[in-house]
Amino acid sequence: MPPYLTKIATQKAPILIVDAFAGPGKFGDGELGSPQIICQSVEIALSKGLSVNVSVMCIESEEELFKDLTKSIESFSFATANHGEFGDYIDEIERQAKNHSVFLYVDPWTVEGLEWERMDRVFQHLNISNMSIEILLNFNAPSFVRRGLAALKLSIPESDPDIEDAEEIDAPFATPPSIERLNLVVSGDWWKTILSSTANFSSKVLDMTEGVCSRLSKRFKEVCYSPIKAQPHHTIPKYFLIFASRHPDALILMNDQMVKSRKTLAELAKPKEPTLFEMRPTDLVPDIETLPEVILKYVSKPTQRGIVILNIIRECFGQFAHKDIRGCIEQMLKDGKLRSETGKVRINDNVKIFAARKSN
Ligand SMILES: C[S@@+](CC[C@H](N)C(=O)[O-])C[C@H]1O[C@@H](n2cnc3c(N)ncnc32)[C@H](O)[C@@H]1O
Numbered sequence: 001m002p003p004y005l006t007k008i009a010t011q012k013a014p015i016l017i018v019d020a021f022a023g024p025g026k027f028g029d030g031e032l033g034s035p036q037i038i039c040q041s042v043e044i045a046l047s048k049g050l051s052v053n054v055s056v057m058c059i060e061s062e063e064e065l066f067k068d069l070t071k072s073i074e075s076f077s078f079a080t081a082n083h084g085e086f087g088d089y090i091d092e093i094e095r096q097a098k099n100h101s102v103f104l105y106v107d108p109w110t111v112e113g114l115e116w117e118r119m120d121r122v123f124q125h126l127n128i129s130n131m132s133i134e135i136l137l138n139f140n141a142p143s144f145v146r147r148g149l150a151a152l153k154l155s156i157p158e159s160d161p162d163i164e165d166a167e168e169i170d171a172p173f174a175t176p177p178s179i180e181r182l183n184l185v186v187s188g189d190w191w192k193t194i195l196s197s198t199a200n201f202s203s204k205v206l207d208m209t210e211g212v213c214s215r216l217s218k219r220f221k222e223v224c225y226s227p228i229k230a231q232p233h234h235t236i237p238k239y240f241l242i243f244a245s246r247h248p249d250a251l252i253l254m255n256d257q258m259v260k261s262r263k264t265l266a267e268l269a270k271p272k273e274p275t276l277f278e279m280r281p282t283d284l285v286p287d288i289e290t291l292p293e294v295i296l297k298y299v300s301k302p303t304q305r306g307i308v309i310l311n312i313i314r315e316c317f318g319q320f321a322h323k324d325i326r327g328c329i330e331q332m333l334k335d336g337k338l339r340s341e342t343g344k345v346r347i348n349d350n351v352k353i354f355a356a357r358k359s360n
Pocket residue numbers: 020021022023024025032033034035059060061062065084085086087107108109112113114
């Protein structure tokens with residue numbers, strides 16, 4: 001939130017942050033929920049003199065949780081608690097998207113409650129206005145796949161606590177979710193082909209996430225996702241954090257935040273005794289030694305450094321921070337593995353770089 005608010009304020013439009021599946025604001029154990037996290041960040045930004053107005057719209061469907069939410073955020077004058085379903089507020093969000101920068105945080109437990117076509121009405125403003133819309137979606141792909149398999153009357157794999165977060169798995173479905181309902185969630189029945197294939201559960205989960213991203217790509221220029229695992233050794237993520245924006249700057253900003261979070265998790269997963277080799281999985285501790293090879297893929301012809309960095313972030317979202325990629329390019333220029341069109345090592349993003357020709 002803090003870097004997003006600072007950056008988006010430069011657009012000069014008022015900001016609307018929507019927490020579409022808000023929850024109680026603060027959990028029973030005292031842990032802060034997303035409405036509190038958002039509101040506290042906004043309060044700090046405003047106290048530091050943020051140049052535009054911000055409003056926070058929190059939506060919660062459960063009566064009791066809505067009451068908790070109302071209490072939890074009552075001291076923030078810029079925030080409102082709204083009772084009902086996300087879908088009921090789409091008209092209002094659509095109206096505000098015409099003159100606000102909108103950040104939409106969508107965090108349902110499962111996939112129920114998502115309605116693609118209605119959400120897409122807000123995204124359509126991308127095509128008709130200059131306003132900025134970002135979406136951060138917690139897509140519970142394992143839950144969608146389980147529901148989809150049940151709806152198609154296909155077998156659902158037993159949960160295995162060694163490879164996924166078994167606690168969070170939906171109870172067996174008394175009434176399987178209907179195909180029509182799932183069609184509404186992701187807009188269309190394209191998911192049936194993925195789920196009916198012979199691929200394993202883990203591949204179906206990934207293919208569903210990529211399918212959702214490709215639908216978002218119709219509206220947003222930049223779409224990326226990051227798997228969120230309950231335990232470092234799990235092979236099936238608990239859910240996927242999907243981020244979409246039309247601004248490359250937002251992608252860079254989100255990438256750097258994901259790198260920071262990943263480093264925090266990597267620190268937690270550090271073995272108690274020091275080990276000679278890195279034992280943690282590469283999705284938690286990416287191998288920086290592989291970065292030069294990735295860079296070389298994007299410099300076969302002279303390309304502006306800024307574009308090269310962006311392409312690497314698109315390919316390796318959440319793995320390498322912007323400054324690490326820049327640093328690696330600089331080192332490769334120093335080592336003569338790359339050349340710049342100015343012949344210098346210290347360059348800006350507009351300068352083209354290319355692979356140095358190997359001498360015989
Ligand atoms: C995963 S929880 C949200 C947690 C919250 N984002 C946080 O981090 O503190 C999802 C919440 O959405 C609520 N919910 C479910 N369906 C909804 C809908 N269609 N519209 C709005 N809220 C809904 C649930 O009652 C639940 O409190």
